[in-house]
Amino acid sequence: MTTSIKKLPDTEQVLSGNGACGGCPATMALRIVGKALGSNAIMLLTPSCSVASMGMTPKLAYNWPCINITFATAGSSASGITHALEIMKEKGRLQGELPTVFSWVGDGGTYDIGFQALSAAAERNDNMIFFCYNNEAYSNTGVQRSGATPRGSFTTTTPTGKRQPKKNMALLMLEHNIPYVATATVAYPGDLYDKVVKAKNIPGMKYIEILAPCYLGWQFDMPETVQMSRMAVRNGAWLLWEAENGKIDFNNPSSQIISGKKKAEPVNEYVMKQGRFNRLLKGSDAEQRIAEIQGDIDHQIAFMRERAKITI
Amino acid sequence: MKSVTKAYRPISWPMKGAGGDTGSWRTHRPVVDKENCTKCQICWVYCPEAVIDRNESTIDYRYCKGCGVCAKECPTGAISMIKEE
Ligand SMILES: Cc1ncc(C[n+]2csc(CCOP(=O)(O)OP(=O)(O)O)c2C)c(N)n1
Numbered sequence: 468m469t470t471s472i473k474k475l476p477d478t479e480q481v482l483s484g485n486g487a488c489g490g491c492p493a494t495m496a497l498r499i500v501g502k503a504l505g506s507n508a509i510m511l512l513t514p515s516c517s518v519a520s521m522g523m524t525p526k527l528a529y530n531w532p533c534i535n536i537t538f539a540t541a542g543s544s545a546s547g548i549t550h551a552l553e554i555m556k557e558k559g560r561l562q563g564e565l566p567t568v569f570s571w572v573g574d575g576g577t578y579d580i581g582f583q584a585l586s587a588a589a590e591r592n593d594n595m596i597f598f599c600y601n602n603e604a605y606s607n608t609g610v611q612r613s614g615a616t617p618r619g620s621f622t623t624t625t626p627t628g629k630r631q632p633k634k635n636m637a638l639l640m641l642e643h644n645i646p647y648v649a650t651a652t653v654a655y656p657g658d659l660y661d662k663v664v665k666a667k668n669i670p671g672m673k674y675i676e677i678l679a680p681c682y683l684g685w686q687f688d689m690p691e692t693v694q695m696s697r698m699a700v701r702n703g704a705w706l707l708w709e710a711e712n713g714k715i716d717f718n719n720p721s722s723q724i725i726s727g728k729k730k731a732e733p734v735n736e737y738v739m740k741q742g743r744f745n746r747l748l749k750g751s752d753a754e755q756r757i758a759e760i761q762g763d764i765d766h767q768i769a770f771m772r773e774r775a776k777i778t779i
Numbered sequence: 780m781k782s783v784t785k786a787y788r789p790i791s792w793p794m795k796g797a798g799g800d801t802g803s804w805r806t807h808r809p810v811v812d813k814e815n816c817t818k819c820q821i822c823w824v825y826c827p828e829a830v831i832d833r834n835e836s837t838i839d840y841r842y843c844k845g846c847g848v849c850a851k852e853c854p855t856g857a858i859s860m861i862k863e864e
């Protein structure tokens with residue numbers, strides 16, 4: 468059973484009055500992550516909205532030791548810290564439970580710029596949790612395309628809508644044979660919380676990706692952050708799953724879509740609600756472009772259904 | 780060479796209001812109607828700003844950015860967004 472809202476801990480690791488936009492999905496997600504990790508953790512951040520949200524020196528909006536790192540070291544910086552901690556413990560210079568080392572990185576930092584060092588850290592199975600909060604663009608620099616931007620989406624670098632589908636990053640991480648991979652999103656805080664608690668108690672490399680609908684990049688109304696996240700799950704654009712030691716399990720309600728108990732809702736309403744897509748409707752090829760978006764979703768559902776059957 | 784370590788330490792400390800008094804960003808103010816509130820804590824869990832008291836459903840207006848997520852998600856419609864003066 469998923470942890471209910473009322474059972475979530477009081478701990479607030481994200482402090483009020485931070486620098487994020489109102490309704491920010493990254494902050495929303497990080498708050499729940501904080502409840503699962505508690506204060507005994509070390510946070511690493513690559514340049515992103517979550518860095519801009521930290522606030523102005525000498526104040527800091529996150530209640531952890533935070534280290535700002537470069538994109539290229541998204542994976543390796545956490546490796547260095549986690550190894551150092553282990554050695555300090557071995558030498559008796561650190562007592563008690565070791566802090567959880569976690570990277571908090573955007574989709575640009577994960578899918579594109581930081582991928583090499585992340586892949587290497589995963590191959591070494593270094594002890595950390597790597598979070599990707601995925602707002603499907605480089606939001607902090609004014610919304611450019613990333614490898615996570617879905618086909619059809621307008622960004623400042625795809626002025627006629629992106630022509631390529633997004634990568635399946637969580638699956639790529641799974642294929643590194645790491646002990647734990649999960650996907651989550653802000654509309655399902657109990658699901659996210661449970662996954663982070665699980666990851667915290669597994670040694671080695673853990674990858675958790677959180678879909679973070681950003682009103683500014685996706686061009687919907689600010690109060691609708693959670694609605695958009697829920698909609699993405701209901702239409703199958705985002706699948707909730709986790710994999711312990713390589714075995715994929717889908718979580719509710721994605722599990723019902725995968726098993727065929729429930730039909731995925733058509734993507735149309737999701738597309739209409741977001742300026743990044745609904746500009747397509749003005750073109751003469753609108754129908755075909757929307758069909759492409761639906762096609763990518765259908766393909767991913769079908770593909771993941773089959774991929775999950777491989778358990779060897 | 781002059782030491783810079785004392786003059787400038789690029790270190791910050793956890794504190795509320797790191798982005799300023801973010802309540803001043805608000806164009807609309809969420810107001811909770813206690814009569815209709817079932818204390819379900821849904822607004823509390825989704826508030827990105829952590830400004831809602833989970834037991835009392837009261838809001839810290841010093842930092843509430845007025846995003847309206849709480850009002851949108853409240854299942855009983857107990858939260859209204861009122862235009863700021
Ligand atoms: C090596 C390097 N290239 C480019 C930048 C500029 N930059 C800062 S934040 C950012 C966007 C990051 O996007 P993402 O990781 O998705 O995080 P988001 O802003 O969406 O939260 C970029 C390109 C940089 N800081 N360093």
Ligand code: SF4
Binds near residue numbers: 488489490520602681
């Ligand atoms: S641009 Fe989007 S992700 Fe970035 S701070 Fe604003 S709402 Fe959050």
Ligand code: SF4
Binds near residue numbers: 811815822823857858
């Ligand atoms: S979501 Fe609405 S009913 Fe639930 S605690 Fe908040 S104000 Fe009360």
Ligand code: SF4
Binds near residue numbers: 830846847848849
């Ligand atoms: S308007 Fe936004 S910041 Fe203010 S209480 Fe509601 S959810 Fe929190």
Ligand SMILES: [Mg+2]
Binds near residue numbers: 574601602
């Ligand atoms: Mg991003």
